[in-house]
Amino acid sequence: MQDTASHAQLRARVLDWLAGQGPAMQALLRKVVDIDSGSRDEAGVGAVASALRERLEAAGVAVQCEPVPGYGVLLHGQVPGAGEGAPILLMGHMDTVYPAGTAARRPFRVEGDRAYGPGVADMKSGLVMNVFVAEAFARCGGLKTPLQLLFSCDEEIGSQATRERIMAKARGARAVFNAEPGRVSGNLVTSRKGSMVVEFEIEGVAAHAGINPAAGASAIDALARKILALHAFTDPATGTTANVGVVQGGVVPNMVAPHARAELDLRFTSDTDPDLLLARVRAVVEEPSLPHTRGRITAARRTLPMRPTPEPLLALYQRGAKSLGFEVQGEFTGGAADSGLTASVGAPTLCATGPVGGHAHTEREYCELATCVPRAQAVALAILDHP
Incomplete structure (x- = not known):
């Protein structure tokens, strides 16, 4: 087990690296938002996966894209840990609710502190955030057990084609962080309908x-x-x-x-x-x-409904967030997500860990760009400090 000094040094390295990634996060977010990837758009989902894969592999993260005929691909990634225990899983979905042509009609744009565009909050900013969290550990090391990525392709239409694979991946995981957009309040989601x-x-x-x-x-x-x-x-x-x-x-x-x-x-x-x-x-x-x-x-x-997040997992994230200067609570929501699948197999699951956003599934959808780095740092700290 790491001593206190080396753990503090690792935390500092990871946080410092992420602190400088705001512009790169925004650049990747622009790239994937400007790709139409509606559910059942195989080519579009595949193009999003390719853009994310390119960034991950450049950082040394092992990536595999598993074909899902009629929907696109599942993106799997892994950063190895010092041990081979149960992994921590970072999740997201690459499909959106928008039809082909939406990205050309209203592409990514920034107004003030907010980014706009189809899927910018739900949930391409969460995908980008998870990519950079994985990259931080690939570059800085320090993982005790493996960190895995799983980005799906049909969440917006109920994950019928991928649910069994998602549940299989989550079984036995130490924790699952699903990067759906943070609530407008900044809060996390700890249970869903x-x-x-x-x-x-x-x-x-x-x-x-x-x-x-x-x-x-x-x-x-x-x-x-x-x-x-x-x-x-x-x-x-x-x-x-x-x-x-x-x-x-x-x-x-x-x-x-x-x-x-x-x-x-x-x-x-x-x-x-x-x-x-x-x-x-x-x-x-x-x-x-x-x-x-x-x-x-x-x-x-x-x-499936998301069963409540175990209190220790929420508290773990909250401690890290507080050390970064912001506070969050857990919320219940009527919206459904793949976090219901992971919680159903007993994996401790925390949802809405992605950057804060609002008006999902509408032309007013936005992401608060200033939350991208601190939310990435908070997830990284929860990974580092997980017992």
Whole structure:
């Protein structure tokens, strides 16, 4: 075990190196923000991975890109430690919610202390931060056990293609730091809701809306009734929310609609049984809201809730942050993330360790550039001081 003097020297080397990396972080952030990498954009996600890989390999970090057909790649990286114990894992996702062409239409820009652009907060700044934390240890040494990177490619659509690999990577990890954007307050996220998206369709019976409407059965009418029933699932007491956010249906205004479809978003806490919740949704969808109509679920995907961060891991980060001059608390949020997957396999997980940002998934999305270096330093200290 390192003595106190050598540990203090190592801390100083790591912190000093990171302190000088603000401009380089911003340059890499500009590069990756200006690459469209929406979910299922294989080429775009691959280009982001290549940009990050180039920086990592130049610093001597071993990197492997694992193909995920239809989505891009998983980026794996590792900085070896003095021992071969359980690793610490730095996580992030390379996909965004934005369609192709967004980066050309509104590329990376800086106004005052904020950077703007598609995915700048969620979560390309977190990826960049993790790259520089890994590089700091590759250059300065001092790791007791391995430090691993795992950057995924389909988080924004529920990690269906990568969840098993993420969970396998996290099993047995000493700690997981997921670099989702820090809250607007600067706080971390210590628990999250899970989410479920359910797609369903309704079949009705077509008829002329003016001549013989009674001969038809409106799929849109049936859908409207189901939406009301599904929205009634929202329950502040249990933390469950339900929102039908997409609806489509009908053919022309003077035809009783023969079909309709919708997409339902559900959010729930770790106290909720998601299988039971899905069964309740299925009962509403399949119930004949109107005679001669029929409903069925066509797809369902879910993310797991993030169980609370163990107090010692939060306290470890807080001590390092306080030594750097800022304080943070842990927050609960309704947003879902891959941290739910890692926490579900027992890995102590802390989320939203990335630079502070806001307005994710909108044209106003921003990153507070002044937080990039200190948040990187705080994660580095948590790694160094982890028992």
